Amino acid sequence: MIPEMLLVALTGLLVGSFLNVVVHRVPRRESILYPASHCPACGHTLRPWENIPVLSWLWLRGRCRACGVVIPWRYPALEILAAVLALLVFWRLGWSARLPGALCFAWALLALTWIDLETQLLPDRITKPGILAGLLLNGLGLWWPGIALASPESALLGVLLGYGVLWLLAAGYFYFTQRPGMGGGDLKFLGMIGAWLGWQGMAMTLFIAAIVGGFVATLYLLLGKGRDYAIPFGPYLALGAALMLLWPQEILSAYLRFLGP
Ligand SMILES: [Zn+2]
Known part of the structure; x- marks a missing residue:
């Protein structure tokens, strides 16, 4: 059960990272695929290690590495919520089709x-x-x-x-x-x-x-x-x-x- 839960939680974090792109860009009528994740203030394109759910935000102390602008807490919060929600669904439905x-x-x-x-x-x-x-x-x-x-x-x-x-x-x-x-x-x-x-x-x-x-x-x-x-x-x-x-x-x-x- 524990390895499955870890897999579900990790998937939830990654999907949460994608949801951040969705909730930021869809209301602005921007493409969700292009360009790659970037700082909304200075346009700095995120390196892979700057784009790890939750961890990068903690590591960078909630700031853009290039321009220092504050990255709102809603980014890691959405990732954590997506993971918690995934665990809830998994807990209720189990490993099913x-x-x-x-x-x-x-x-x-x-x-x-x-x-x-x-x-x-x-x-x-x-x-x-x-x-x-x-x-x-x-x-x-x-x-x-x-x-x-x-x-x-x-x-x-x-x-x-x-x-x-x-x-x-x-x-x-x-x-x-x-x-x-x-x-x-x-x-x-x-x-x-x-x-x-x-x-x-x-x-x-x-x-x-x-x-x-x-x-x-x-x-x-x-x-x-x-x-x-x-x-x-x-x-x-x-x-x-x-x-x-x-x-x-x-x-x-x-x-x-x-x-x-
Ligand atoms: Zn920036």
């Missing part, structure tokens, strides 16, 4: 959360391919049942309902308040969650996000932060989806116990 797909989904959730918190955007460049990738993975489950996270029918319904239901909610909110509520990015994100987790997982994700998001919004109101304080909804959706990825049965049965007599 579903593991690679589940890991990719979890890392995509992390990247989208990060981008939404920083820019209030959920870029189409991630959510649209994310919808296709989820449908493809669960579609391949027809031939290789072990790798799917949901049935192909449930995934397809998840996309349609996820996108459609939130669209209706947003339209209703706009009708009553004349203010835009959720953005189009949230709709595509929920569709993507449906593609990966199926319609049941998508519905529970929306339920969890609404409860946690509503709780936090109420807290903001009570603390006098004002009702116009914009809180991005994406991170709550990501949290709900991560919980449904990790503990689907536990959450569903808790929900049914809560509903039923």
